[in-house]
Amino acid sequence: MPPLARFLIRRVLLAVLMAWGITLVTFVLTNLVPGDPVAANLGQRALGDPAIVAQWRAEHGLDKPLWQQYLLHLQGLVQGDLGTSQQSHRPVSQDLAEFVPATLELAGAAILVSLVLGVAFGVVAALRRDRLSDHALRVLSLIGISVPTFWLALVAFYVFFYRLQITPGSGRVDAALGGAPYVTGLQTVDAVLAGRWDIFSSAVGHLITPALVLALYTIGLLTRFTRSAVLEVLGQDYVRAARAKGLPGRTILFRYVLRSALVPIITVAGLAFGSLLSGTVLVEAIFAWPGVGQYAYKSATTLDLPAVMGVGLVVGIVYLVINLVVDVLYGVIDPRVRLQ
Amino acid sequence: MATRSQTAAVLLAGALALAACGSGGTSQAPAASGAKTLVIDTSFDLKTADPGRTYEPTGLIVGKAVYETLLTFDGADVTKPVPALAESYELSEDGKTLTLKLKQGATFADGSPVTADDVVFSLTRVRDMKGTPSFLLDGVEVAKTDDTTITLTSEAANPALPFILPNPALGILNSKVAKQNGATADAQDKAEQYLNANSAGSGPYTIESFNVSSQVTLKANPKYYGTKPAYDKVVIRNVEAATQKLNVQRGDSQVALNLSGDQVTGMPATLQVEKTASANVIFLLANQDSAISKTTPNAKFVEAVRKGVDYAGLLELAGEGSTQAPGVIPSQILGALPADQGAKRDVEGAKAALAASGLSNPTVKLEYPSELTVNGLSFQPLAERIQANLKEVGITVDLQPAPVTTALDNYRNGKEEMGLWYWGPDYPDPSDYLAFLPGKTVGLRAGWKEGAAKEIEEAGAKAAETIGDDARKTAYADVQTKLNASGPFIPLIQPGQNIVTAASVTGLEYHPVWTVDVADLGVK
Numbered sequence: 001m002p003p004l005a006r007f008l009i010r011r012v013l014l015a016v017l018m019a020w021g022i023t024l025v026t027f028v029l030t031n032l033v034p035g036d037p038v039a040a041n042l043g044q045r046a047l048g049d050p051a052i053v054a055q056w057r058a059e060h061g062l063d064k065p066l067w068q069q070y071l072l073h074l075q076g077l078v079q080g081d082l083g084t085s086q087q088s089h090r091p092v093s094q095d096l097a098e099f100v101p102a103t104l105e106l107a108g109a110a111i112l113v114s115l116v117l118g119v120a121f122g123v124v125a126a127l128r129r130d131r132l133s134d135h136a137l138r139v140l141s142l143i144g145i146s147v148p149t150f151w152l153a154l155v156a157f158y159v160f161f162y163r164l165q166i167t168p169g170s171g172r173v174d175a176a177l178g179g180a181p182y183v184t185g186l187q188t189v190d191a192v193l194a195g196r197w198d199i200f201s202s203a204v205g206h207l208i209t210p211a212l213v214l215a216l217y218t219i220g221l222l223t224r225f226t227r228s229a230v231l232e233v234l235g236q237d238y239v240r241a242a243r244a245k246g247l248p249g250r251t252i253l254f255r256y257v258l259r260s261a262l263v264p265i266i267t268v269a270g271l272a273f274g275s276l277l278s279g280t281v282l283v284e285a286i287f288a289w290p291g292v293g294q295y296a297y298k299s300a301t302t303l304d305l306p307a308v309m310g311v312g313l314v315v316g317i318v319y320l321v322i323n324l325v326v327d328v329l330y331g332v333i334d335p336r337v338r339l340q
Numbered sequence: 341m342a343t344r345s346q347t348a349a350v351l352l353a354g355a356l357a358l359a360a361c362g363s364g365g366t367s368q369a370p371a372a373s374g375a376k377t378l379v380i381d382t383s384f385d386l387k388t389a390d391p392g393r394t395y396e397p398t399g400l401i402v403g404k405a406v407y408e409t410l411l412t413f414d415g416a417d418v419t420k421p422v423p424a425l426a427e428s429y430e431l432s433e434d435g436k437t438l439t440l441k442l443k444q445g446a447t448f449a450d451g452s453p454v455t456a457d458d459v460v461f462s463l464t465r466v467r468d469m470k471g472t473p474s475f476l477l478d479g480v481e482v483a484k485t486d487d488t489t490i491t492l493t494s495e496a497a498n499p500a501l502p503f504i505l506p507n508p509a510l511g512i513l514n515s516k517v518a519k520q521n522g523a524t525a526d527a528q529d530k531a532e533q534y535l536n537a538n539s540a541g542s543g544p545y546t547i548e549s550f551n552v553s554s555q556v557t558l559k560a561n562p563k564y565y566g567t568k569p570a571y572d573k574v575v576i577r578n579v580e581a582a583t584q585k586l587n588v589q590r591g592d593s594q595v596a597l598n599l600s601g602d603q604v605t606g607m608p609a610t611l612q613v614e615k616t617a618s619a620n621v622i623f624l625l626a627n628q629d630s631a632i633s634k635t636t637p638n639a640k641f642v643e644a645v646r647k648g649v650d651y652a653g654l655l656e657l658a659g660e661g662s663t664q665a666p667g668v669i670p671s672q673i674l675g676a677l678p679a680d681q682g683a684k685r686d687v688e689g690a691k692a693a694l695a696a697s698g699l700s701n702p703t704v705k706l707e708y709p710s711e712l713t714v715n716g717l718s719f720q721p722l723a724e725r726i727q728a729n730l731k732e733v734g735i736t737v738d739l740q741p742a743p744v745t746t747a748l749d750n751y752r753n754g755k756e757e758m759g760l761w762y763w764g765p766d767y768p769d770p771s772d773y774l775a776f777l778p779g780k781t782v783g784l785r786a787g788w789k790e791g792a793a794k795e796i797e798e799a800g801a802k803a804a805e806t807i808g809d810d811a812r813k814t815a816y817a818d819v820q821t822k823l824n825a826s827g828p829f830i831p832l833i834q835p836g837q838n839i840v841t842a843a844s845v846t847g848l849e850y851h852p853v854w855t856v857d858v859a860d861l862g863v864k
Contacts, residue, residue, distance in 0.1 A: 157586065161586065298553055
């Protein structure tokens with residue numbers, strides 16, 4: 001078997017094992033939370049009626065011992081059943097299919113912007129080391145890293161939406177437009193598929209502020225890492241040699257410098273995507289963005305255990321996939337990694 | 341060093357990316373105001389659009405718009421039920437039988453007529469499905485006497501029934517459509533998924549889309565036989581209170597339902613602010629179970645607390661629209677005590693009562709939900725204020741905040757020494773407040789077992805069977821006066837409900853059951 005394939009198979013098997021670990025951890029943690037989901041989900045009156053309470057418990061499998069509940073949960077997962085949400089009374093998988101794409105669209109837009117701007121800024125700062133533009137970009141990245149995202153979200157919403165009136169308001173699209181028919185769950189993509197350009201432009205408009213707010217932190221992070229990675233490569237002998245041979249600057253930058261700097265950049269980008277996901281919880285709340293962050297928050301506060309476990313699983317798997325992708329990219333970029 | 345052109349190339353790439361993202365921002369979403377769309381922002385408390393399972397505030401707004409009930413209330417007046425799908429009703433002299441005549445010509449959204457069979461099926465389903473609102477019809481038999489007459493028979497006198505029937509949970513379903521989609525009148529019912537996506541009602545609106553966490557869209561029912569609503573489309577969105585304020589000010593929404601007293605001060609004159617006391621009553625409870633506390637069962641201690649609280653100060657905290665609660669029954673509901681009967685602060689009297697209690701420098705634990713807000717009012721500052729008030733009297737209050745899901749456990753199991761909670765009406769009838777009596781739902785949470793206060797229990801039993809508005813008013817006032825004199829509850833305040841609407845919206849009234857009737861809203 002070629003080393004790359006072996007490397008891939010090992011990585012995927014490890015990921016599956018970790019996915020199982022995630023189910024165990026989320027299940028245990030969720031059930032450790034003090035408080036009774038019955039009290040959180042039934043009205044005060046209904047709580048006084050033992051028949052209603054008993055039926056609710058039975059309906060949600062809470063009358064069984066914990067280990068049985070876990071086995072049932074696991075059995076469901078294998079069959080692709082994440083259980084039924086206690087708050088929406090719908091299959092958790094169906095809820096997630098609706099909310100996860102909204103978050104991915106937001107986080108995806110943010111990471112895209114971050115990669116383009118962060119890498120660009122980092123390269124510029126490195127190439128113009130110790131000049132005014134370098135200092136300016138470093139200050140900017142420091143600000144991006146230090147400012148709390150939720151505060152920035154509030155300020156951005158207030159300034160751009162309310163004061164300057166240049167961005168649209170809450171949600172993913174204009175309330176009157178409704179939304180494109182569900183295909184991928186990504187509003188921009190679904191709008192294009194349906195040929196609804198009004199929805200598309202509204203969706204893109206609604207994406208800008210929250211995505212930029214989310215991106216600011218990762219832009220800062222990527223700028224700093226790219227700068228130092230590029231600087232390190234620029235100081236290497238082979239770059240100096242290439243320059244001495246008279247290779248054009250563009251060739252040196254793209255073929256030598258960026259390629260070598262890519263490994264640390266990918267690492268940081270992968271980690272940054274993870275932090276983006278957690279950042280979305282508050283940003284979603286402020287922009288009334290119907291994503292998985294809002295769903296997770298509501299599930300947690302109503303002790304909707306199946307939904308909490310579903311979110312935990314999905315977020316865990318997203319992290320796993322990102323790590324997998326990062327690992328694989330290492331393998332592709334740097335053949336030495338495959339052999340380890 | 342890099343050449344100038346390299347730098348330029350990289351910068352250009354970045355600028356292009358920015359420009360690509362920026363293009364949508366300036367092209368503002370098309371104006372929504374042309375079509376008659378109403379956007380309502382609210383913090384969602386929503387689980388279902390199945391009327392038989394609806395219990396949460398946002399669900400009741402949806403239910404009211406999509407389904408019709410036998411009786412309803414006119415505007416915000418909840419003291420007199422009026423006909424809706426029933427054209428008239430009559431309660432028998434013993435209070436056990438309610439006879440309703442069905443209105444002719446009412447139709448469901450699919451055009452089929454509303455029949456007595458639909459009524460019997462819908463009400464029986466709510467009762468026997470054992471969903472959260474099923475207690476509304478506990479012990480009530482529903483029968484059809486002929487094609488236009490329905491009788492509701494209760495085992496005991498049930499004068500509250502006409503006040504219960506307007507609850508959107510008792511909305512009438514198109515039984516044929518519902519049955520085709522899994523509805524049964526027992527716990528096996530499977531119609532909820534269908535009802536969350538479709539409407540099987542006869543109301544002025546139908547459901548276009550329904551999402552429990554983000555947005556509900558209603559569209560006008562083209563087959564509605566009554567007065568057509570003013571808005572073709574109503575969008576109800578889940579929005580945080582702080583954002584709600586900016587949205588309505590900017591004109592992105594026309595109604596904001598959840599602003600606190602603080603948030604509505606200084607609203608521009610172009611917006612209308614409706615400030616009323618909500619029907620939620622915030623109260624203190626002092627546990628009467630001596631196994632839970634050696635202090636709180638002492639009647640003189642309770643008296644000291646009642647006299648020690650600074651009610652006016654709490655109102656200041658709660659902000660505009662709030663009022664003191666003179667008894668457990670809120671001001672909107674029949675039988676509420678007049679405002680001047682509310683407890684007043686009397687520090688000397690409180691100290692005297694504490695001295696008479698035989699307790700010296702007592703310390704009590706006060707439990708409350710830390711992150712719960714009622715009408716935008718948080719429990720934390722209230723609890724702190726009460727702590728300071730009682731300190732002056734000589735009572736040390738040890739604050740024990742907990743997340744609501746955790747705090748509810750102790751409250752529900754009657755394990756709190758003192759508790760700070762609220763009660764919102766399940767239905768706007770004073771009988772709902774009999775829950776505060778010994779041996780009943782809230783009474784038990786205060787460790788108040790059946791037989792603990794004979795006189796109050798007798799007054800309660802009498803009030804429950806009294807028929808006729810005036811006689812009921814007197815009976816329930818009597819129950820509350822007795823509760824205030826020697827019960828374990830100290831009613832504090834009704835926080836204000838502040839609703840902000842755009843200047844163009846007319847006809848908004850705060851309703852204690854369904855908050856707002858969207859079909860009543862007009863366009864100026």
